[in-house]
Amino acid sequence: MAKLRFGIIGAGGIARSHANALRQLSDVAELVAAADVIPAAAESFQQRFGVEALGGEDAISRLLARRDIDAVTLATPSGLHSEQAVQALDAGKHCLSEKPIAITLEQADAMIAAQRRTGKALGCVFQARYEPASVIVKRAVSEGRMGRIVHANAYLKWYRAQEYYDAGGWRGTWRMDGGGALMNQSVHKVDLVQYLAGPVATVKGYAGTLAHRIETEDAAVAAVRFQNGALGTIEGMTNALPNAYTRVEVYGTEGSATIVNERLATYYTRSEAPPAKEGEKPLTDLTPEVLARFEAEHPGWRTGHVAVLADFIQSVREGRDAPVSAIEARKAVEIILAVYRSSREGIEVRLSQ
Ligand SMILES: NC(=O)c1ccc[n+]([C@@H]2O[C@H](COP(=O)([O-])OP(=O)(O)OC[C@H]3O[C@@H](n4cnc5c(N)ncnc54)[C@H](O)[C@@H]3O)[C@@H](O)[C@H]2O)c1
Incomplete structure (x- = not known):
């Protein structure tokens, strides 16, 4: 072809x-x-x-x-x-x-x-959706191995110097960046958390410009209710010296997973755990096993x-x-705009997703 x-x-x-x-x-x-x-x-x-x-x-x-x-x-x-x-x-x-x-x-x-x-x-x-960690967790959620999702969180704690904003001319402006720590940097994690945990129903948030000379926010926090009833949080900032970490967490009734800096940090599902012997701790972190299985089943897997x-x-x-698709990518934008509106107007914002 x-x-x-x-x-x-x-x-x-x-x-x-x-x-x-x-x-x-x-x-x-x-x-x-x-x-x-x-x-x-x-x-x-x-x-x-x-x-x-x-x-x-x-x-x-x-x-x-x-x-x-x-x-x-x-x-x-x-x-x-x-x-x-x-x-x-x-x-x-x-x-x-x-x-x-x-x-x-x-x-x-x-x-x-x-x-x-x-x-x-x-x-x-x-x-970020192509990282093995994201693929593993998405599959576990879709196949029901995590059970019903009850909590899901997205954190991005990065650092951007003032020069970063000054250099581009467009960064940190409402007209061209459309936002700051959330719309530019955290949008990957906002997308990932809604991809894993499902559509967001309502958002209550705060956004502020705390440590940079920019129009848009360099920090934002929000409480989120997903359509399936799960509760979660979103936190994004570019004030976190020395560029601390990102973290996406999903907790279900049958298991949980955390992805730190795009890597699978913890993973557990009841159905995949080996049966506990008498006197043993029943909960085992399965991260090494699921990662090894993924690598064996997907040789040459590409990322980025x-x-x-x-x-x-x-x-x-x-x-x-x-x-x-654009319809899919629009979801993260709607969530972020809802955080901004909630912060500006002091209200809970309901989404249409
Ligand atoms: N996927 C990722 O992880 C990732 C990482 C960084 C940036 N981005 C995104 O990529 C986009 C660009 O970011 P960047 O860091 O490369 O910015 P940049 O400022 O380095 O590059 C943008 C380029 O666009 C050019 N440009 C501006 N107006 C134009 C126009 N009307 N027509 C043609 N060219 C024009 C500029 O001259 C500049 O060379 C942003 O949307 C940003 O969010 C994504």
């Missing part, structure tokens, strides 16, 4: 991960060109990767007009994803957007409408942007929905 020919829109930091991933997938994909509004960014990308890179205000239109490109990835500031995705889909390209898919629900809905109108693929990069792009390409070839 012919390779899927890609263009990358935005040639900054994360675009490098896109280019490196496409290189690793050269049996099924080809990176044809990149485009960046800043000519110097395009030039430096071209030098680094040896592919054509278009620069300037009209670079995207020129890239989208090309017939030798079937699909684009969006590696631009988050506030631009929606208009660029709509533009790309209308130009007949499949589109894989960086996270968050958009920074408002109206923007996300415009993307979903364009996807339906054009019939092209539209997906979002949530690479390579896994995301490989799966996206495969879905386009098979004509099925993108693995993380």
Whole structure:
């Protein structure tokens, strides 16, 4: 089958991960060109990767007009994803957007409408879903081995220096980042916790800007009630020296799991535990066993942007929905916007998911 020919829109930091991933997938994909509004960014990308890179205000239109490109990835500031995705889909390209898919629900809905109108693929990069830990826990939940989920938590305790916000120009702004510690950094964990524990029903939260000179929040906490009745918390911050950790936890009536820094830290289900002998502690952490089993059953398992792009390409070839569709990616955005609204208005916010 012919390779899927890609263009990358935005040639900054994360675009490098896109280019490196496409290189690793050269049996099924080809990176044809990149485009960046800043000519110097395009030039430096071209030098680094040896592919054509278009620069300037009209670079995207020129890239989208090309017939030798079937699909684009969006590696631009988050506030631009929606208009660029709509533009790309209308130009007949499949589109894989960086996270968050958009920074408002109206923007996300415009993307979903364009996807339906054009019939092209539209997906979002949530690479944490491809970590073995996430796959193991998702499977255990889906197959009922965790029982009924009763608690689920997502924590991201990272550190970002003031220079990080100052350098990009768009980071920490409402217009282009759409938020701070939650919308930019924690969105991966918010997505993961709702992917594992199910849709969120209501949110009560606080957000604040405590240690940076930025418009958006650098810390937020929220209490969450899931549709299935489970209770949980979300905490995200970029004030945690020296970049402490991330943690996603799921507790069910038949087991529990915690994922720390993307790795499985604890895992237990009653049905998988060996029967306890008399006098022995009945509860055994099964983490080493389930990890070893996963590795044995999935040799060469891929993670990160390579896994995301490989799966996206495969879905386009098979004509099925993108693995993380826009509708799916919109859920984390809705949860985060609910935390902001709850904090601003001092109310509990009910979600429509
Ligand atoms: N998946 C992940 O783990 C991950 C990690 C980092 C960033 N991201 C996401 O990737 C996106 C980009 O982040 P980044 O850190 O690479 O930012 P960046 O600032 O390093 O790069 C963005 C690039 O987009 C270019 N750009 C701006 N406006 C443009 C326009 N109208 N047309 C074309 N190019 C334009 C800029 O010149 C810059 O080169 C954000 O949405 C961010 O949330 C995802």
